Amino acid sequence: MPRSQDWQGGNPCIGDGLNLSDVTRAAELAARASYGKLLAILAAHSRDIALAEDALGDAFAKALALWPERGIPDNPDAWLLQVAKNGMSDRQRQLNRFPVVEAFPDMADETVPDKDFPDQRLALLMVCAHPAIAADLHTPLMLQTVLGIEAKVIARLFMVSPAALAKRLVRAKRKIRDAGIPFEIPDGNELPARSAPIFEAVYAIHTLDWLEPGDGMGDEALYLADLLIRLLTDQPEALGLAALIAFGHARRNARIANKCLVPVEKQNTDLWDKDMLAYANRQLHRAHRLDQPGRFQLEAAIQAVHMARQESGRVDWASLDKLYYALLKIAPSLGGLVAHSVVISHVHGVDAGLAALAKVESLPDRPFQPYWAARADFLARAGRADDAKAAYEKAISLTTEPPVIRFLQMRQAMI
Amino acid sequence: MRYTFLLYTDPADLADMTPDDWAAEKQVYGAYIGSLKEAGVFVDTDWLQPVDTATTLTLKGGSRQVQDGPFAETKEMLGGYFVISVPDLDAALAWAEKCPAAKTGKVEIRASAMG
Known part of the structure; x- marks a missing residue:
């Protein structure tokens, strides 16, 4: 295969400010x-x-x-x-x-x-x-x-x-x-629509990496995202995607502790990769200067707020509330609704969180694991121990990733 | 509750496999089995020989009839199964979604009639 390490020719396409000393x-x-x-x-x-x-x-x-x-x-x-x-x-x-x-x-x-x-x-x-x-x-x-x-x-x-x-x-x-699918770059009008599936495909690699940071997929996603911002100049969503992936990748060593998931707001910020974080913030700022908000930029901005905790020592839930509101307007999704309800529970209390979750209940979709995990958390915080335990039970039964199962079991045991 | 996943795949996908190919195949299914075991829901699994090795027997009609081949010819064939133990169909669906066979074939989910 051409990925042989014996070969050292060519011109490395190393990302802006990425430290690849190896x-x-x-x-x-x-x-x-x-x-x-x-x-x-x-x-x-x-x-x-x-x-x-x-x-x-x-x-x-x-x-x-x-x-x-x-x-x-x-x-x-x-x-x-x-x-x-x-x-x-x-x-x-x-x-x-x-x-x-x-x-x-x-x-x-x-x-x-x-x-x-x-x-x-x-x-x-x-x-x-x-x-x-x-x-x-x-x-x-x-x-x-x-x-x-x-x-x-x-x-x-x-x-x-x-x-x-x-x-x-x-x-x-x-x-x-x-x-005869053409090897062509579509013109300006068509470019955003034709780029969207490329962004989705790169984003899919990043999500694979989420719970198994050891498999190197975060590097691959980042490589492609970084390549895209060079090939597609001045495309704010390409910059947003690169930022989003880099924010996630910067937390790869903090996400799992003792084989158990650690949510972003509880992660040890010393374990965050500062160079990667700086790269992500740089791409997000470049995107903001182009002044065309989009889904990936908003998702990246949400990550940026979470990771600003490294400097401020606190989570700015009010800013997250605004960003989720904007994200759900542009790109409504079940996952986004649940994540927003979690933010709402921190800004306005668990009753408001439960009320926000009710919107998800009315949607005709299969049982949604994040819904049950969020509901269990709100019920536990509201002191409704029995309901919370049952909700955790349901969430655990719908979970297929062992680190998440362990996290939910731990929370259930803490009630 | 016990659920059985019947894995239906196109036998053409597994034609002309080298030992290396089989090792790669086993690695993917091994990872899935690992997740099932870690979650404590695994009961049993097996990978069946290709359908052209099947033998079908019936005593229906009074006489013993043995047929060389499967009882029904379809494009996608039963190639293996999983048995898992989870609380309900929602949980069974969550695990079936992660099964490698679901991505290239079909997974039929059947609850145990024995409870």
Whole structure:
């Protein structure tokens, strides 16, 4: 695989102010940045992602075999691109298929500096999150093509059958080729609508990381979000998403203690990653300056208020109340309603919290775990011990994450 | 209350698997089993041989009839099951939603008639 740590060429796309002192990680990022960029160029010109992946994989394998003997070329990316391009042409001739590889940037001259590579990764992301591709494949396609992560690894992260996922990815790539999904960046009017599924797919990686910070998915989500703010300049929601993910990632070491969930307002702020927090605040400020509020910016602002506790020593519930009010107007959701009711219970008392929760009760949806967890907390604080215990019982039965089960059991035992 | 999840998947998904592929498959299901056990709801599970190895027997009609193959041919086949112990159907649904088979196939949830 191209994520080999032996390879150290290319131009690392390291985030603004992110401290990546770890040499191994830097080398991996460098290889990854090259992989994604080169694959995007090869795929954009052939529209055949699978063919491009094979050719690029072969080119990386050749590099690993040849470079230790002959030395690393002056422009490793140009070398890899040329070898992969030749491989694709050969393969297409073998398949007796009309060659569609054309109009490659001229990479024969190895003096071409890296910065002259056209970055086609945004076009590749647009294809991965195209409306004609099943929504649950958007994220796996991005992870595989832009980051070069194997299908098996992606399947494990998503808890889905690796064999079934691999087959669905193959079919999706065939569809992209045969249906002629364009490798294009939509114009200004269409851009926000077409970017939204990309944001959703990156956000999905971040949520996977939520309770299992050890699996490195927070890094992947952050990498893609950071890439998006470079590729989509002046898009406030891209900045909001990067901020939101970074705020969450900054708390990765504080979220679980003794295998038990620790809610944000109870976390030990010494365990928060200060560099990451500063990065998040920077992106959020950049977004605010563009003055177009959106869902991700508001969610990030909510996280920013929680994390300002590190400086102030207190949670500013009144500000959270206003932010949730604004968020629910733009992007109403069950989770948002429940979270707002928790804030209301701290600003106006548990009776007001219970009244706010009643709005969730009237919604026709399946039993909602956060509703029962919030209700149990309000009932316990109101001194209604029996009702609270029963509500915790229901919440626990609906929970599938062990750290959350332990947290709820602990709260139940404290009644 | 005991609930059984009958896992229906497309056998084509598991065709031509290498030992490495099987190991990856087992890892994903192993993680799910781990969560069930940690939550204290796990009872039993099994992964069945492919449906083309099935043998179906009936004495209905008075004579012993043995058929080579499943009792019904469908695109998605019963490939395994889980038995879990949870308070109600809401909880069973929460766990079924997390089952790997739900993401690429179907999970039929049946309560135990034995209580």
